[in-house]
Amino acid sequence: MSRRVDPPRGAGDREEENEAMRRRMGGVGWLAWSLGLWGGAGGVGLSPWEAEAVTAAPVSSPFVYRFHVDGVLDEVGRMEESSSPYWCLNSGGRLIIKNGIGMTIQGDLPELDKWRTRYALTNPLDTDLGAHPQNIFRLVTRSRWEHVVQSVSFRVTKLNMSASPERDGWSGILLFNRYLDVDNLYYVGLRQDGTGVIKKKRYGVYYTLAQTRVFAADVPYERDTTPNLLPGKRWMGLKSVIRTNVDGTVTLQLLVDRQLTGNWELLLGVLDTNAGADGAPILGDGYAGIRTDFLDVEFDDFRLERLY
Secondary structure, three states: OOOOOOOOOOHHHHHHHHHHHHHHHHHHHHHHHHOOOOOOOOOOOOOHHHOOOOOOOOOOOOEEEOOOOOEEEEOOOOHHHOOOOOEEEEEOOEEEEEOOEEEOOOOOOOOOOHHHHHHHHHOOOOOOOOOOHHHEEEEEEEEEEOOEEEEEEEEEEEEOOOOOOOOOOOOEEEEEEEEEEOOEEEEEEEEOOOEEEEEEEEOOEEEEEEEEEOOOOOOOOEOOOEOOOOOOOOOEEEEEEEEEOOOOOEEEEEEEEOOOOOOOEEEEEEEEOOOOOOOOOOOOOEEEEEEEEOEEEEEEEEEEEEOO
16 A cells, blocks of 8 residues: 655745634634644643643553542643643643542633633633633543443533523533544533433534433523523533444443432433444544533543443
């Protein structure tokens, strides 16, 4: 098999790329990007000299992370820049670990905080002028997993009533499965409209594979008047299961522990096949992790265990 070799990139090529980036970002965004403040999946990233990068640690199954060591993990633009051997935060500003609990940023950032300044420049709409980088929190493992059970305990402490059009019923708390990159992965989790969902993102396009009502309400979800049907101030458990079958299809399941009593309820199960218009299943291993949208959230007892 021959290997493609791209020709050397000259100054003209780089200038064309820069001009395209200027048009896409606009003046302020371009300034932030050119200064190294534009980074990963929806976030702004860290310049390499701001983080003490460490090598990813080998992990065995089960992998259990209980957030026992206090500290702060800052967002970075690339996984190899992460200062944690287990995690990469590629959006959301900070993962804070305190008193045995992991958490997104809680509340408004101070006006002079570096993340507020950077997000105000690069993504003011989704982060409320930089006050809430946690609106787009993305925490990814540095280890890869294929056939796996993944779970986390969580508690929603606050809803951020952002003006962003991205805050809607589909926002919530979800687990990443087979995360290859920001455009190719599975999501399994709970939405702010009170439903549970299993989704696939393939080449940047979202496909809903299964969805069901989980939390009932006297008044239905509405973005401005009834903006969140997820229970608040209460610890719950969220679990996903993923495995590839002998015929190349992929089985995914969503489970919830509503009172954190160890009583897991199977909410959804779906078979991702090669049929239909939603693209081929995502096969092989990928990263795991946690996504939250427009919420302040606390975490505990993150666990990954291989099925085989």
